Amino acid sequence: MLGGNKNIILRAENLKKTYQMGEVTLVALHSVNIEITKGELIVILGPSGSGKSTLLNILGALDTPSEGKVYFEGDDISKGNDDDLTLFRREHVGFVFQFYNLIPSLTAKENVQLVTDLTKKSMLAEDALKLVDLGDRVNHFPSQMSGGQQQRVAIARAIAKKPDLLLCDEPTGALDFKTGKIVLDALAKVNVELGTTTIIITHNETIAQIADRIILVKDGTIVSDVKNKKKLRTEDISW
């Protein structure tokens, strides 16, 4: 665990998450403590079933912990009801998923607008798309775009409301190397230009090289949490 810092945006204490699967109790997370500083780009690594997605879901208020607490800028968000969590996500969190989660009936711009309509501090949909180099694709429907382009729309949609936290679950999981890199590029750019705290979870260790900090999760617990002293630019990595 990292020491006390006024810039800490998110803090999790003794997180435990269990799932009841019929008669079996499955422990997905136990004794997880984590502090995240504003502006950090963190990569959480771990094999399938390690609990990294569960952790991300709890940090992003998609889920609540069975035990333990999550503080966002000092406020406990772990005990909120559905409405509180919805409001929290709406105002503070942007998500990017492996399968993009775009609304097929809306164009790229409209997908982004879906979010900007909800919040006041948001940027223009076109600007968000330009930021991910999709300025020329604003009026395309998801079915008219490649996987990488769709994922970049998802990123644009996530950042358009200028979230405090950008949470990405295997953002390159469904993409080939070349498009995956373009997507990572976009994420890194957002982190640098907007200063958005970004957490990427992946099982691809190479991606961790672009992070400020690398956290390794195994069997539901954090086994290592280190600063990346040899942070690389996206163009310098390959897998």
Add this chain to the structure above:
Amino acid sequence: MVKALNIKLIRDLNQLKFQALSIGCVILSGIAYLVGSWSSYSSLLNAKEKFYSEEKLMTSFANLNRAPNYISNKIANLHGVDIIETRNAEEVVLDFPNEIYPSSAHLVTLTEKLNLVKLQSGKMPEGDREVIVNESFALANQFVPGSTLVAIIAGNRTTLKISGIGLSPDFVYVFSPASIFPDNKHYGILWMNRDAIDEALDRKGTFNQIILKDSLPIEKKDILLKSIDEILKPYGGNSASDINKLPSASFLNDEFKQLRTTALFLPAIFLGVAAFLLHIVSSRLISKEREQIATLKALGYSNFTISIHYLKLISSITSISSLLGVFLGFYLGKVLTKLYGEYYRFPDLTVVYPIELVFIGLLIGLAFGAIGSFISLSEIVKLDPATAMKPPSPENFRLNLFEIYLPKISSQGKMIFRNLFKKPIRTTLTIIGLATSVMIMIIGSFIQDTVSFLLEIQFEKVQRESMNIIFRNPVNHNVIYEFMKMNGIMDIEGARIVPVKLKIKNKTKNSIIFGFPINSQLRRSVDLNNRITNIPFDGILLNETVAKNFNIKVGDKILIQILEGKQSEREVRVVNLVNEFIGQGIYMNRRELNKLLDEGDVINQIFVKIDTLSESDLIRDIKEMPTVASLLSKTGTLKAFKEILNRTLQSTSLVILLFTSIISIGVVFNTAMIVLSERTYELGSLRILGFSNREVFLILISEISVLVIISIPIGCLMGYKVSNYIINMNDTEGFKIPAIINFGTYFYSISLTIFTSGISFVMLFFKLKNLDLLSALKVRE
């Protein structure tokens, strides 16, 4: 051991239980209605045929003024005549001490070879003061064998004893000749022994009706009828007719036709809607399970086995609901038969349960299920396992042409709009399904509106009198002055009404000339647009549809034969046409008609407007008059008719309400479930983006609400069109009655659809609340 695929089947069914239940209810309603109405139709038809044959219903008949009995021998000798019988019949006024409204009856000879009376209770009349009365009249007036009633027969007050209560095949449905509505309380049939009636009417050795049974095919019948007319012409006969012209028989024919059509029409709608619902549910199921289907294919299951698996799923919904529908239908058949039995009196009305309906019902249910799922099943065959294993790519959307013309709408609005256009066939079918529920509600209620409208036109605008007095024979016009002296008479007009036959080229048509005074106030001719058409000073005012059927124009001269007295033929000029929708009569200035008939200033009916306070006294006095044959009070007729109408409508409106709700809930709920299931992933994304459950729910219901809103005007239009079709379904010689649908009916139908949609929305809300949309996404990870 249960095969794995069958275990899947049971679990899939369990998963779909609410949708299966709602679709099952639609199928059940359709099959139940089909079986119920077919069973009651068969029961009534059987009873009718049996009654007609056992009680020897005549096949032809003729009315005349009076002829000596031996004349009947001439007719008996005509080719094709098997059995012949004569009788006397007369309209008589009845005097019920406790009944204000006037009652009358058709007094007729109790015949022995044809039109036999089947006794329901009591015995056949003996002596000259005993009669049998028809069952519905007896029931309405609580008569039992042994009761007495007073009739004014040929001007004499005669007390008659009811020896028995019976039914006869020529009076299954009883109409008074002066009224368009049945009124069992105030009009009945009295059968009297031949000698007794001849004596009472002073018609010994003569007859005024001839009834016969012939064995001629319909095309040769005209020759026989013409020959009969020839023979009876000197005796005032000229209207020999086939049995189908008999009011009771013709009315029953129409009713049976209508019963048969509705027995097929409504179920067809229900099963069509069910087929559509099964189609959307099965196609959704198959697209949801495409990966599973691909896996099964990869494992070596054939297209056939997989198709059968899904067909079994659909068939288990259709077969269970169809079977339940058949049994509910048999019960419904029993209830309907009993209900109809109150209007059509048949002696042996036993409920028929045609066993073949079990198989037919089941087969129809299964067939509609198969039709509904056919397209979806063909998708299984087309599914390529390798591609199906991969997650589906985003659905194709394009900017819609209509969007250019749309004002700026929110992203949510665009989602709703584009999704509706994404599957135009399904959207259209959903709209039609919903419109159907609006339509059923309208066609279930329009009869009441139309009848109320017709009653208003007929009894407020056309027949403005309070009472209609019919004389036994034409009387001098001066009789009016005597009536005017009576207390309570406010207005009075005399009319000469005479039956005629229009003869245009080789076509003929029986009609009636109404001779009213010029500027008649109590009887008027009113057209469809509520316009009053004045009686012409000379010439005739003819119904527009009759004119059209006979190709007659204003200014034409037409030939009419007077069906009274000497049966003379006259030429009259058509001076104006009127577009009436009740009655197809011909209107004339009474004085001109009197001239045409070569008679003095005579009338045979008078219309009076009275002070209601004096009504009972007036009726009592008028009933005593020997010249009066019958007396009709508007209030009495209306009261009796409205009673019948309300009873029928109350029992059917509940059924219609139930059916409408079943269809509406079935369509809205299933559409909602499908949309929810198809877009779980998308809706989950919205939740992640920060949309609340309520906002997601609003997006979902907005989309369905758009369908509901579009369906409403379409449903209203369909309701209007189908109502017009239903009302004019029977052959009415080109007469079109407009179906009148009140604003209230539209409002009620629309409200019901909105209300039942609301119920579906509440169900959807709880479903959505319990569905963890976020977990839908997590599974995907």
